[in-house]
Amino acid sequence: MDEQLLQTIVIGLSNGLIYALVALGYTLVYGIIELINFAHGDVFMLGSMLALTLLVTFGVTTGTDPLTAIALIVLVLAITMAITATLNVSIERVAYRPLRNAPRLAPLISAIGMSFVLQNVGLLWKGPANLGFPDVIPNTNVLTTVFGLDTSVSITYKHLFAAAVTIPLLIVLTWFVAKTKQGKAMRATAQDPDTAGLMGIDVNRTIAITFIIAGALAGAAGLVQVLYNNTTVWNLGFRFGLNAFTSAVLGGIGNLQGAVLGGIVLGLINAFSDRYLSAQWTNALVFGVLIAILVFRPTGLLGQQLADRA
Amino acid sequence: MSSLIAPVEHGKTGGLPAWLAHLAASAANWPGAYRAQLRASPRRTALLSVLVVLVFVYPLLNRVVLQPFSRNVFPLPVPDDTTVVFMLIFATMAIGLNIVIGFAGLLDLGYVAFYALGAYTAAYLASPHWSGLSILLFSDLPAGFPGIHLPFFIIFWAAALVAAIFGALLGAPTLRLRGDYLAIVTLGFGEIVPVFFKNLVNVHFSFGPIQLVNANLTGGPLGINPIDPPELFGIKFGVINGFNAVYLLLAIVIMSIIIARNLERSRMGRAWMAIREDETAAEMMGVNTVRTKLLAFGLGASFAGFAGAMQASYQGATTSDFFQFSTSILVVIMIILGGIGNIWGVILGAITVQYVDKTVLGWAGNRLKDIGNAIGNPDLGQINPSQFSFLLLGVALVLMMRFRPEGLLPSRQRAAELHAAPPDQALGSAAVMEIEEEVIEEAAPEDVEATAAAPDGGAAGEPPDTPGRTGDGS
Numbered sequence A: 001m002d003e004q005l006l007q008t009i010v011i012g013l014s015n016g017l018i019y020a021l022v023a024l025g026y027t028l029v030y031g032i033i034e035l036i037n038f039a040h041g042d043v044f045m046l047g048s049m050l051a052l053t054l055l056v057t058f059g060v061t062t063g064t065d066p067l068t069a070i071a072l073i074v075l076v077l078a079i080t081m082a083i084t085a086t087l088n089v090s091i092e093r094v095a096y097r098p099l100r101n102a103p104r105l106a107p108l109i110s111a112i113g114m115s116f117v118l119q120n121v122g123l124l125w126k127g128p129a130n131l132g133f134p135d136v137i138p139n140t141n142v143l144t145t146v147f148g149l150d151t152s153v154s155i156t157y158k159h160l161f162a163a164a165v166t167i168p169l170l171i172v173l174t175w176f177v178a179k180t181k182q183g184k185a186m187r188a189t190a191q192d193p194d195t196a197g198l199m200g201i202d203v204n205r206t207i208a209i210t211f212i213i214a215g216a217l218a219g220a221a222g223l224v225q226v227l228y229n230n231t232t233v234w235n236l237g238f239r240f241g242l243n244a245f246t247s248a249v250l251g252g253i254g255n256l257q258g259a260v261l262g263g264i265v266l267g268l269i270n271a272f273s274d275r276y277l278s279a280q281w282t283n284a285l286v287f288g289v290l291i292a293i294l295v296f297r298p299t300g301l302l303g304q305q306l307a308d309r310a
Numbered sequence B: 001m002s003s004l005i006a007p008v009e010h011g012k013t014g015g016l017p018a019w020l021a022h023l024a025a026s027a028a029n030w031p032g033a034y035r036a037q038l039r040a041s042p043r044r045t046a047l048l049s050v051l052v053v054l055v056f057v058y059p060l061l062n063r064v065v066l067q068p069f070s071r072n073v074f075p076l077p078v079p080d081d082t083t084v085v086f087m088l089i090f091a092t093m094a095i096g097l098n099i100v101i102g103f104a105g106l107l108d109l110g111y112v113a114f115y116a117l118g119a120y121t122a123a124y125l126a127s128p129h130w131s132g133l134s135i136l137l138f139s140d141l142p143a144g145f146p147g148i149h150l151p152f153f154i155i156f157w158a159a160a161l162v163a164a165i166f167g168a169l170l171g172a173p174t175l176r177l178r179g180d181y182l183a184i185v186t187l188g189f190g191e192i193v194p195v196f197f198k199n200l201v202n203v204h205f206s207f208g209p210i211q212l213v214n215a216n217l218t219g220g221p222l223g224i225n226p227i228d229p230p231e232l233f234g235i236k237f238g239v240i241n242g243f244n245a246v247y248l249l250l251a252i253v254i255m256s257i258i259i260a261r262n263l264e265r266s267r268m269g270r271a272w273m274a275i276r277e278d279e280t281a282a283e284m285m286g287v288n289t290v291r292t293k294l295l296a297f298g299l300g301a302s303f304a305g306f307a308g309a310m311q312a313s314y315q316g317a318t319t320s321d322f323f324q325f326s327t328s329i330l331v332v333i334m335i336i337l338g339g340i341g342n343i344w345g346v347i348l349g350a351i352t353v354q355y356v357d358k359t360v361l362g363w364a365g366n367r368l369k370d371i372g373n374a375i376g377n378p379d380l381g382q383i384n385p386s387q388f389s390f391l392l393l394g395v396a397l398v399l400m401m402r403f404r405p406e407g408l409l410p411s412r413q414r415a416a417e418l419h420a421a422p423p424d425q426a427l428g429s430a431a432v433m434e435i436e437e438e439v440i441e442e443a444a445p446e447d448v449e450a451t452a453a454a455p456d457g458g459a460a461g462e463p464p465d466t467p468g469r470t471g472d473g474s
Helices: A003-033 A040-057 A066-099 A105-126 A157-179 A181-191 A193-198 A203-229 A236-251 A256-277 A279-296 B015-028 B030-040 B042-072 B081-103 B112-125 B152-174 B179-199 B244-265 B267-277 B279-284 B289-315 B325-338 B343-374 B378-382 B385-403 B412-419 B423-428 B437-442 B445-453
Strands: B134-136 B147-149 B203-207 B210-215
Touching: A003 A040, A003 A157, A003 A181, A003 A203, A003 A236, A003 A256, A040 A066, A040 A105, A040 A203, A040 A236, A066 A105, A066 A203, A066 B385, A105 A236, A105 B325, A105 B385, A157 A181, A157 A203, A157 A256, A181 A193, A181 A203, A193 A203, A236 A256, A236 A279, A236 B179, A256 A279, A279 B152, A279 B179, B015 B030, B030 B042, B042 B081, B042 B244, B081 B244, B081 B267, B081 B289, B081 B325, B081 B343, B112 B147, B112 B152, B112 B179, B112 B289, B112 B325, B152 B179, B152 B289, B179 B325, B244 B267, B244 B289, B244 B343, B267 B279, B267 B289, B279 B289, B325 B343, B325 B385, B343 B385
Parallel strands: B134 B147
Antiparallel strands: B203 B210
């Protein structure tokens, strides 16, 4: 195969994994309370700012000794995930839970309001400029340096890092939802909250746990964003969030595997559009795909039958 | 107001002539109608009369008294003419979006697309953009002047028509979608349209007889300018013509109110509300949901066309940067804050949000600066409240949804739906609220749970054998 094509696929896959992390947050929440959580992208944005601040505080920078750096990154990951999880569940408590029985429009509008609030928190905290972060994870090509292959295709430590954070989280999440008691409660609540409540499931607690998981994933994605893309900004969450939501819809909203697949497909679409079409058309293409999917196959690629309930 | 602007009774031989005759008759009869109204509800009529007079005197008052006073004596949060114009432009859009969201219940998050289409239509038809052409109509420009220059009354309707066509085009593939999915498709459409306007600048395209080489279709990121100012009866209404444009926009807003109110009370308006409440039931009752939804999208969009034409013509320039997702959301916020479903409410929402955003916050920033200087703490002046308009909006939305979801000036029906349960139940114990809204309306507090346990139905309170209308041409 063409090396340029392979390179585009590598970029698309690693970007797609970050989309997938955020998309899972959308799909989990949508699956359980049928709310497009507009604030989710902004939780991700705040997560990236938090991760950046923590990394700077701990003195992680380009020259840091690899083992120390890894230990600190793991620590930062844990702290960020804990804080964004708390943030997300607090948002649920303040802005969505009181509206559980309001007309459908109410929580959606509340989510949009929350999104504005979080964006402005980011703006107040870090100012309007793009925040940069140095390359902690080396940009060296693993294929040439480690495996000694003669190729211009570049898989860097950064690409591997994105995969190393994302894939275990996806596996843990899938296991959690499919195998644990709490996961079963989540699936039951997603199917029918009333009946789930009658069966003795604490619906509010289950929803809170869903928001905790979604927030933690957004925090992890925030850290990956900082270390992989080396930048963050207060309005990052909106654009990124729309892309992630598109991934969730693409895969079939409410479906976890679908969100991952959708994220990867969207990452690939983005990468191919940037490479072969033009970056300025990428957004239009992404939304074109979204509209086409919703119009022709509203259940998404791995469809779940939610279209009628929506 | 009902006797001032009476709903039109279409006779068998109705149509436009009858409507015009009816309009003329009501116009001739208005002093009598006004006196009758004054007798029937004196306070309301007097209040409305004062309000109407104020609205018409205000631009003059603003220019002659308030602005000089604010400049020279004591600073007041007085909006300048451009802000007033944009309050009214947004009021027009709010009236249109209210048709889509408030009447028909179709959540449209991409309304800005139609605003953009209206603005670019006006830009194409009244600017030197198409420099290869020279089409002048009722124009005092010299013959051979480059570009298309049509009179404003044509542009205005053309913009509405283009917006309406695209509204229906967007509506067509989304008919099967409900709720959130519709919101996302419209959001996507709202994102795509500005991208096209921004990027179609160096187009190379060849398809059969169509050959485009480096064609500048939209002016790219710079947009299109200069656009001719609106001109009617020899009076110009551009940004340099002072408060003229305020009166033009007042006329447009009043026209929009009349159209929207008549639509609301028409057969189509009832059909919109029927599909808003329950699409399946409406369809069973013989409402042609396809036509109803397409008309809601198309007619709703046409108001954004009006607004777009005014934006472009008034400011004399338009670029794709005016038309971001935040504008769509802003209009949604306006109608939600004002009172969704109620025309007066959404106008109030539009005016309030624009006023606070464009005037009050800037004024507050300047006052902070003054206070800071006065007490010797210049740091206070560094705070710029305008920067936080979206923070305020966000907080307002969250609080509003929680404590007053029906908006500042709600429609009576919606308020009743949302507040029928006693307040302690409506906000307090969430546990007993797994009930349909309609059920709450009828249930006494003590038998809420009993009603909730009852099977579906019985909530609508209509005999099931009511013969449905079927003559809707489905």
